[in-house]
Amino acid sequence: MAKKKKKNKSTSSHSQQLPLPKNQILELYDLMVKARVLEERLIKIYKSGDAYFWIGGPGEEGFGVPLGLLINKGQGHNHDWLHLHYRCSPTLVAMGMPYIDAIRLIMNKATDINTGGRNFANHYCYPEWNVAPVTSPIEVQYSAAIGTAWAQHRENANGITIVSGGDAGTAEGDFASCLVWASRPGNELPLLITVQNNRWGISTSYDTQHGEQSIADRGKAFGMKTKVINANDPIEGYLGMKECIEYIRKNKKPMLVEFKVSRLYGHSSADGANLRNEEDCIQNLEEKLLNWKLITKEEIKNIRANYEAEAKKATEQARTEGGPEANTLWDHVYVDNENADWRNF
Amino acid sequence: MANMAQAIRLALHYAEENLELKDVFGEDVGPPLGGVFTATQGIKSAWNSPLDERGIIGCAMGIAMTGDRCVAEIQFCDYIFNTIDLLKMVGNTYWTTHGRMPLPLVVMTPVGAGIRGSVYHSHSFDAWASRLPGWKIVMPSNPKDAYGLLLSAIADPNPVLFLKPKALLRVKGKEMIPGEPEGDKVLKSMIDAPVGDRSNWKPKWPKIEDYRVPIGKAEVTRQGEDLTIVSYGRTLPICNTVADELQDKGHSVEVIDLRSIYPYDWQAIKTSVQKTKKVLFVNEDTEVTNFAEHLAYRVGQELFYEIYAAPRVLAAKNLPGIGLHPNLEDNTVPQKPQITEAALDVIGQQP
Numbered sequence: 001m002a003k004k005k006k007k008n009k010s011t012s013s014h015s016q017q018l019p020l021p022k023n024q025i026l027e028l029y030d031l032m033v034k035a036r037v038l039e040e041r042l043i044k045i046y047k048s049g050d051a052y053f054w055i056g057g058p059g060e061e062g063f064g065v066p067l068g069l070l071i072n073k074g075q076g077h078n079h080d081w082l083h084l085h086y087r088c089s090p091t092l093v094a095m096g097m098p099y100i101d102a103i104r105l106i107m108n109k110a111t112d113i114n115t116g117g118r119n120f121a122n123h124y125c126y127p128e129w130n131v132a133p134v135t136s137p138i139e140v141q142y143s144a145a146i147g148t149a150w151a152q153h154r155e156n157a158n159g160i161t162i163v164s165g166g167d168a169g170t171a172e173g174d175f176a177s178c179l180v181w182a183s184r185p186g187n188e189l190p191l192l193i194t195v196q197n198n199r200w201g202i203s204t205s206y207d208t209q210h211g212e213q214s215i216a217d218r219g220k221a222f223g224m225k226t227k228v229i230n231a232n233d234p235i236e237g238y239l240g241m242k243e244c245i246e247y248i249r250k251n252k253k254p255m256l257v258e259f260k261v262s263r264l265y266g267h268s269s270a271d272g273a274n275l276r277n278e279e280d281c282i283q284n285l286e287e288k289l290l291n292w293k294l295i296t297k298e299e300i301k302n303i304r305a306n307y308e309a310e311a312k313k314a315t316e317q318a319r320t321e322g323g324p325e326a327n328t329l330w331d332h333v334y335v336d337n338e339n340a341d342w343r344n345f
Numbered sequence: 346m347a348n349m350a351q352a353i354r355l356a357l358h359y360a361e362e363n364l365e366l367k368d369v370f371g372e373d374v375g376p377p378l379g380g381v382f383t384a385t386q387g388i389k390s391a392w393n394s395p396l397d398e399r400g401i402i403g404c405a406m407g408i409a410m411t412g413d414r415c416v417a418e419i420q421f422c423d424y425i426f427n428t429i430d431l432l433k434m435v436g437n438t439y440w441t442t443h444g445r446m447p448l449p450l451v452v453m454t455p456v457g458a459g460i461r462g463s464v465y466h467s468h469s470f471d472a473w474a475s476r477l478p479g480w481k482i483v484m485p486s487n488p489k490d491a492y493g494l495l496l497s498a499i500a501d502p503n504p505v506l507f508l509k510p511k512a513l514l515r516v517k518g519k520e521m522i523p524g525e526p527e528g529d530k531v532l533k534s535m536i537d538a539p540v541g542d543r544s545n546w547k548p549k550w551p552k553i554e555d556y557r558v559p560i561g562k563a564e565v566t567r568q569g570e571d572l573t574i575v576s577y578g579r580t581l582p583i584c585n586t587v588a589d590e591l592q593d594k595g596h597s598v599e600v601i602d603l604r605s606i607y608p609y610d611w612q613a614i615k616t617s618v619q620k621t622k623k624v625l626f627v628n629e630d631t632e633v634t635n636f637a638e639h640l641a642y643r644v645g646q647e648l649f650y651e652i653y654a655a656p657r658v659l660a661a662k663n664l665p666g667i668g669l670h671p672n673l674e675d676n677t678v679p680q681k682p683q684i685t686e687a688a689l690d691v692i693g694q695q696p
Binding site for chain 2: 076077112113114115116118119123125126127132133137140142143144145149150151154161173174177181331332333334335338339340342345
């Protein structure tokens with residue numbers, strides 16, 4: 001009896017020192033590993049010749065997983081809208097996307113629910129979760145996000161809109177459009193404008209292209225609240241994201257938030273997709289978990305091994321599936337497969 | 346009779362009352378102006394956007410993603426060119442998402458010459474638009490069709506580009522819009538905003554009725570036997586006049602108002618050309634890689650052994666702009682003399 005009491009006291013005391021409840025920290029870590037294993041699996045699929053191209057988000061888990069955990073997931077104006085870019089897999093993993101969806105997508109299978117084998121890796125679309133289609137242009141999501149946020153504003157809905165993009169994409173006009181439209185007097189939008197600053201635009205260094213002190217500073221000119229968050233510290237990423245989302249839900253006003261992240265495997269398979277020497281948010285969190293004695297090295301190893309097995313199984317499943325047939329080319333040009341082929345007019 | 350600007354206004358009003366149209370927006374679209382051509386005056390869901398075409402198209406995309414219906418305006422098609430990748434994306438979204446994300450939206454924009462609009466208010470966009478797969482593209486030539494096409498566009502589950510021939514926006518129709526009150530002055534007094542202070546003005550909408558022009562359906566506006574002229578927008582009424590004048594000189598000319606550029610009514614063209622054996626396509630976009638060249642190509646491919654003359658395209662000269670002086674504008678885009686000359690030339694060809 002005495003021993004049991006002592007254990008409870010210890011747990012309670014330990015929790016008070018943690019920035020988040022233990023189960024939340026472990027969930028955050030678990031999903032970050034789950035997302036990383038998926039990306040590493042996608043790279044392996046590319047390197048083994050089962051895919052034509054890889055692009056993705058290893059190194060952005062400290063941003064993406066907190067976002068996926070904190071959003072109001074669902075369909076309709078009263079749920080949050082997400083306009084993501086092609087490094088967004090951690091968010092979707094945190095939202096519950098199964099591995100097989102991402103693997104069918106990169107392998108261009110007919111079973112790929114996101115694009116039917118038509119588009120690149122990590123170009124997702126989940127209307128049932130208000131996830132707008134991910135596209136290859138690096139800026140367009142910033143202008144499309146205006147529209148979902150406007151619809152939520154018009155309906156005084158509970159949902160907010162979150163848009164993500166890279167630091168290089170902020171040079172495009174659509175980023176400025178987003179700032180302008182989000183902050184119109186009397187029509188401020190419930191819009192979280194995020195930038196994942198990995199300090200690269202393919203091969204071009206951030207330092208050679210950005211004169212502003214921080215990207216987030218650009219929001220100040222529009223009177224919007226801004227913040228810079230180090231998402232290589234996932235706890236800071238989670239707490240910062242939570243503060244931003246709560247602010248927008250409460251105030252129905254926009255924020256511009258810059259998340260510092262890493263780009264661990266380069267831009268895409270076009271530059272090799274090999275591990276780079278950059279700060280790793282998962283390693284950072286692991287060190288904290290070990291220091292806090294929330295996890296053991298053995299448990300870390302097991303978590304990763306279990307997800308690798310899950311990813312391998314999904315890969316094997318996808319390999320058995322066929323690609324889209326040529327006779328599906330004209331499918332979905334128009335709704336209900338209305339004829340779009342001029343030869344048949 | 347309503348003019349085309351009034352017809353567009355009536356359609357927008359009908360749609361916000363009956364088709365769940367939620368937003369009509371763009372530069373100067375809302376009060377006090379109600380559009381530079383007054384086509385959005387009095388529309389309760391109309392609002393002014395920043396002067397930002399990319400923001401306008403992006404916003405329309407986002408609204409459509411939520412399932413809400415909107416009509417976005419680009420003030421002149423001359424200013425739509427910086428949105429071309431967004432337009433491409435609107436057209437490909439349903440396809441690239443394998444049917445997961447429809448984008449039911451309408452973009453309307455004034456096009457063409459005829460108002461002495463100089464280099465940046467005279468462009469056409471129909472040929473450019475025809476290279477945006479996934480869109481439907483329509484262009485009325487009279488107020489009743491403008492009303493019926495716009496309602497069809499708003500109700501359509503796909504993106505629709507509604508091209509407004511700016512030279513015809515003030516031209517009154519010859520057919521009543523269902524529910525339109527008798528007498529020009531009556532309608533004007535009901536739905537035209539007063540000049541000057543209009544801050545307390547509200548329109549009194551007539552009880553207009555549902556009327557749709559199906560997208561993809563052309564209309565034969567003149568019956569004839571010797572030549573088919575296929576046109577749309579500003580040049581269509583000119584083609585009608587040419588047909589009437591040539592009739593007096595013993596030439597029987599059939600005129601087809603295509604109304605929809607994509608999907609287009611091939612069966613109407615084919616049926617007519619099989620009868621007349623000769624065809625002239627007329628529009629005012631630039632002549633090189635003009636949309637009508639595709640139609641002429643198709644006539645050549647499918648009706649080669651039935652026609653008596655090479656298919657002809659009369660379009661704007663392939664110039665970088667349309668000059669302001671009437672001598673420049675009138676000799677750049679097709680006018681009545683050029684259409685008449687081309688029609689007689691094709692009629693005169695012998696196999």
